[in-house]
Amino acid sequence: MGGLRTLPWYVAGSQVVGLACVVITGVWMGHYRGGYAWDGSAQEFNVHPLCMVLGLVFLYGDAVLVYRVFRNESKRSVKILHALLHMMALVISIVGLVAVFDFHSSSKISHMYSLHSWCGMLTFVLFFLQWLLGLGFFLFPWASAQLKSWYLPLHVFFGLLLLVMSVGSCLLGITEKLLFNIMSTYSTFAPEGILANVLGLLLVCFGVLVGYVVTKEDFRRPPNPEEEALSVHFKTLSEGEIPSSP
Amino acid sequence: MGGLRTLPWYVAGSQVVGLACVVITGVWMGHYRGGYAWDGSAQEFNVHPLCMVLGLVFLYGDAVLVYRVFRNESKRSVKILHALLHMMALVISIVGLVAVFDFHSSSKISHMYSLHSWCGMLTFVLFFLQWLLGLGFFLFPWASAQLKSWYLPLHVFFGLLLLVMSVGSCLLGITEKLLFNIMSTYSTFAPEGILANVLGLLLVCFGVLVGYVVTKEDFRRPPNPEEEALSVHFKTLSEGEIPSSP
Structure with a gap:
């Protein structure tokens, strides 16, 4: 029913929605919030949303998608692309974090008091840990197959x-x-409020599309006997079983 | 590694965290926000968060968990419990929605302008549709096995x-x-702000625990040959395959 034929449409949809999120964030901060700067002003704050949406949502989501988009490329190449996209996401989100801390310091606003900051920082710290662990376990050869098979479903x-x-x-x-x-003016349906609400729904949409593509059984990478002998097989592992062949 | 032995701990953890969310919401609205009423005042609004956390988070989450908690009960009994818990979640969340619409009307505040209201209403409408479809497809016998097998992974x-x-x-x-x-006072780390932030993190924790339990391969229901002959088998279906035996 549908099966693999629909994958390109979901991927294309995710890219359109993801890019729309980045553009709308840019327009919101650029047009309604006075543009960008790096001088501790509110314009420096504006760098924060743009970097976080570009780094921790769009590039992060695309890094997750590569295993489905490049279904038939070698696992090693796709892993390297996955790690590189996550590195870009990491660098861009660090710039975004520096922007907001810098703005808070210049404006004498407390750091880290809001639920947004608690959730956001927790996300960033876990992302950084996950990136380090992923690099150590899957890209460099020192982890044992058993350790990899334990960590993969968690990853x-x-x-x-x-x-x-x-x-x-x-x-x-x-x-x-x-x-x-x-x-x-938010409660009078001001255009800026509606634009930002639409951005929120599009961000949800992007997450749903990426989540659907990576969890749908039909879209999994096909088993590759050659890779199976070399490394631990993704599908078997993600189902939490110890591979039967060494 | 761990396997089924750890399931009771995750379930117990989810219940402790879920109940803590309901209690903290009750205390926040009861102690800091003036308690509860049903007269169009801000005290009527206070019914809204309590009902939504109790209905659409705690009971909803428990309804999702029943397939893992009652692993060895008959599928039909578990389905009925699943539907009943979702019905309670539905009724309680309707009370919560009425409370906030009533409060907005009495206080001459616009309805449905915020991102919270857009996301919340979208969630409620999709939940109601999913409940109706689930009832029609899985609890009553009129849907064909093929239709069920198409809808189950989506459900x-x-x-x-x-x-x-x-x-x-x-x-x-x-x-x-x-x-x-x-x-x-939020930025001065007021106790109410910290309590509400902690509530936010506990809600995330509850979602993560439920999500982990229902997606972990080791925790799936064991195949039951008797049920397999009678109805379509959950595991096979959730992996998107058409069952090989009728």
Whole structure:
């Protein structure tokens, strides 16, 4: 029913929605919030949402998708692409974090008091840990097959969880930003409020599309006997079984 | 590694965390926000968070968990319990929705302008549709095995997605409520703000525990040959294959 034929449509849909999220965030901060700067002002803050949506949502989501998009490439190449996209996501999200801490310091605003900051920081720290563990376990050869087979289902679970937490943190950030800036007109359906709400729904949409593609059984990578002999097989592992062949 | 032995601990943990969420929401609204009433006042609003956390998070999550908790009971009994818990979740969340619409009307506040309301209403509408479809497809005998086998993976995917969306909507609601009521003291780490932030993290924790239990391969229901002959087998279906035996 549908099967693999529909995969390109879901992937294309995710890219359109993901890019729309980045563009709308850019327009929101650029047009409604006074543009960008790096001087401790509110314009420096504006760098924060753009970097987080680009890094921890769009690039992060694409890093997750590569195993489905490049179904027939060698596992090693796809792993390297996965790690590189996550490295870009990491660097861009660090720039986004520096922007907001810098803005808070310049404006004498407390750090880390809001639910948005708690969820966002938790997401970032877990993402950084997951990236380090992924690099150590899967890209370099020192981990044993047994250790890999123990960690892989956790890596897959936390990988999707962190995308969900990224999207959730963005939605909390959108709500905070709107209530700080346009509380009096938000309830009159001001255009800025509607634009930001639409951005929130599109971020949810992106997360749902990526989540659907990576969890749908029909879209899994086909088993590859050659790779199976070399390394531990993804499908078997993600189902939590110890591979029967060494 | 671990395997089925750890299931009771995860389930117990989810119940402790879930109940803590309900109690903390009750205390927050009861102690800090003036208690409960049904007269269009802010005390009527307070019914809203309590009902949504109890209905669309705690009971909803428990309804999802029953297939893992009652692993060896008959599929039909578990299905009925699943449907009943979801019915309770539905009724309680309707009370919660009426409370907030009533409060907005009495206080001349616009309806449905915020990202919280958009996400929350989307979650509720999809939940209601999913409940109706689940009832029609799985509890009453009129759907064909082929139709069931097409819908089951979607039901499972949307079931978990809606729990995530419920938790996310609660976090948006927490952020809104804090910024409406204690914006000036939130950044000074006011006790109410910290309590509500902790509630947010516990809600995330509940969602993660439920999500982990229902997606972990080791925790799936064991195949039951008797049921297999009678109805379509869950595991096979949730992996997207057409059962080989009728």
